[in-house]
Amino acid sequence: MKEPASENKPKIGVFSLTGCAGDQLMILNLEDTLIELLSKFEIKSFQEASSYSENIRLDIAFVEGSVSTEHDLEKLKEIRDKSSLLVAIGDCAVNGCVQAMRNSQTSIAERMLDVYGVEDNIYRALEPKGIGEYVRVDFEIPGCPVEKEEVFNTLISLLNGDPPLIPDYPVCVECKLNGYPCVIIEEGKPCLGPIITAGCDARCPSLGLDCVGCRGPIKGETNAKAELEALRKRGYPDKYIINRLRFFAGNFPDIRILGERKNSKGEK
Amino acid sequence: MTVKNPLTPMEAEIIRVEEMTSIEKLFYLKLTDPQIIGEFHYNPGQFLEVSVPGVGEAPISICDAQREPGQLQLCIRKVGRVTNAIHRLKEGDRLWIRGPYGNGFPMKLMENHNLLLIAGGLGIAPLRSVLQHALLYRTNYGLITVMYGVRCYSMMLFREEFIRLFREGDKLNVKFLLAYEDESDTKCYQLACERSDRCMRGLVTRLIEAATITPDNTYAVICGPPVMYKFVVRELTQRGFTPTQIYMTMERRMKCGVGKCGHCITGSSNSIKYVCKDGPVFTYWDALKTKGLM
């Protein structure tokens, strides 16, 4: 199914940096509607960012994965320069994701030693961070993996020339809209839903599971201290709570602080 | 006919679009349903909920005084989803509107008084409807003083119209004063050279300081960015304006315009106000009584 290249189709590129799930759009691509939707764009690049070399201006670049090496960073900057809009897709690109879990707890050197048995930063590794830490990001689609519905609506909005609507409220809202029982209240489970960006339609609580925070904290609103407080009250040890918070949100300042304070207390 | 649904927008044709600044356009609209045209009346200070189907809805003040049945003007700044989509529309395209909503300015009450209209930036849009109304029924009102603060010449709205008033307003007993912020703005500088008592560099409050205004038989009407109100009100009260002589219009994230969605609620529990239906026009006295209104 090859559409004739049309002048007014927005030109897009899809790139992946160091990713955890990786190839997010590829997976979704299997869906019929998405194929039809993507056919409304002119896809210029669909590749690993590291092999990025083309010299075309893009209307929209979708970037997945987080920046973990100097090389990632160079490519990312290049993509930014050549694109009018840059959209971060998936948790790695948005927040640094699971890879950022240990950020600021252990140094890069320690981690290199751990993993590769060497102390040198041979791969020129950076602390994994969302791409918004390095370049201007126009829109973010969180999730690990991303939600089909959200990708669909975002693409439709962009196609229509509108800024996409991405939720900026917590998962609890979706629990209530659907009438799902609260797993913190009813079962004392360590749910992170109150501080995590909605958009998954409260998938985990709908199954009676506690939210693990895969869509990342709500920017500018997360009350991590409240989460610590609420779970403490239900008998969870600080260490457990902090590790849980860090899993998907290691790069969030107020969550980092929780860990740091804890560490220094522990050491004394 | 079925019961009317207040949330259902009506079709309007865009009959003209004027680019006013890099971010603001003036849209001339005409309702298309002849049955509605006859019933469609609006007052200065009222607003509409304007829809672009598939994009969303936004509250926008009507910026002219009603003359032709079913016609109106909207001055729209592009800041987000809906307003950007509106900016993409051209003559002959459709917009969907509902309203008019809100109390509007008390034009009847203000008859036989002098009017002092103070606007900053986009705030001039609703005040222009007051000005036009007063000019339309000129003999009902006394001296009209307009104080308009802009960043620079290129950001000035309704430029030709206002520069004409600036130069020739006296014939209509209108004093039009302009304040501009950008010091490298040569065009405004020229205006200031032309009439140094009518155009000066600084914020709109500078105009109040420089002018001799008295509260006698006068109503002041303010509209502008939220930070402006505090300073303007202070200047006016210092000059003896009472809280009920000062009117202002307020903005909120109005989703319905009809007192349902709750987004415009302000005040504490002894003074809850809905900006959409109790306002958007309030007196300074209302603002004093209603926590968080201003």
Next chain:
Amino acid sequence: MYKKLLKDDLENFIFILKKFGVVHAPVREAGRVYEFTELTDSKILQLNYTRTMIPPKKFFLKPKEQLYILNRREGFKEIVDDSKIVLLGVHACDINALNLLDRIYIDQFPDRYYKTRRENTIIIGVSCKPDEYCFCTSTNSSYALEGFDLFMHEIDDSYIIRIGSLKGFQIVCESENLLAEASSNDIKEFKRAEAERLKEFTLHLNVNGIQDILDASYDHPVWQENADICFGCGSCNLVCPTCRCYDTADFLNLDLKTGVRVRRWDSCMLKQHGLVAGGLNFRPTRVERLYNRFNCKMSLSEDSLNCVGCGRCTVYCPADINFVEVLKQVGED
């Protein structure tokens, strides 16, 4: 006109109710909270429930609903839902909450969706027993005088039925065989049960002058203390039977020409509630939002609170913020 229905006849009564609409009632499935759902089998009915997490408001102002089918060129086509529903087992506080919502949704600009559903829904109240979170006697909403079609008060082996509307009267006529005239003894029982019930309330809140007390207490430390542990998650509003805030959004289909306009419940505890163009927020902090919520709940208008004392906001707050406790602190020091 007080009628009496034997509990043994309840199942037959429900059978008759089905003629008037699809019966919805409080049930609780394993691992779930009480909720109003379609009563497929009268055996799962739980008329002795404490409270549903989501109030019956959900039948009138839906948590999420499509308002219009939209078309770029043709505009908005209203989506009409004229299903007939019978709500069986609504508590007095929730009925009173609907009466408050009516004042907002059926006013000078009546909301078509809400009003249509209100007209198409039969409400049958049921008496209840308070738990430690109920304080409806303090908000004057522990007894329903209007806003229902029938109201069933439990006494021993039967229910005393009050008739609240013409529709209620029609149901009574249809169920002639099942209902008896309440005897003077039954009425005595009814009064006794009501008096008993009043004695069971353990939670009380003094709302005398609360509007001014709140107005004067913007600087009270209680707001900051609670804002520190509050998530701003909105649960308290979303479970409240009198909260009426909503947000709307448009969605386009693949053709970029057609789509839907939807609305969903909103909450003033969420940060976007007070946001306007240019990024200015009228309630940027959780302190301001908490203050706003409590003020809104304590005043619908000069003559009315906007809270019916159902206790939901306290029960379903993941941070355990206690609504009545906060108000007591504000009022007492």
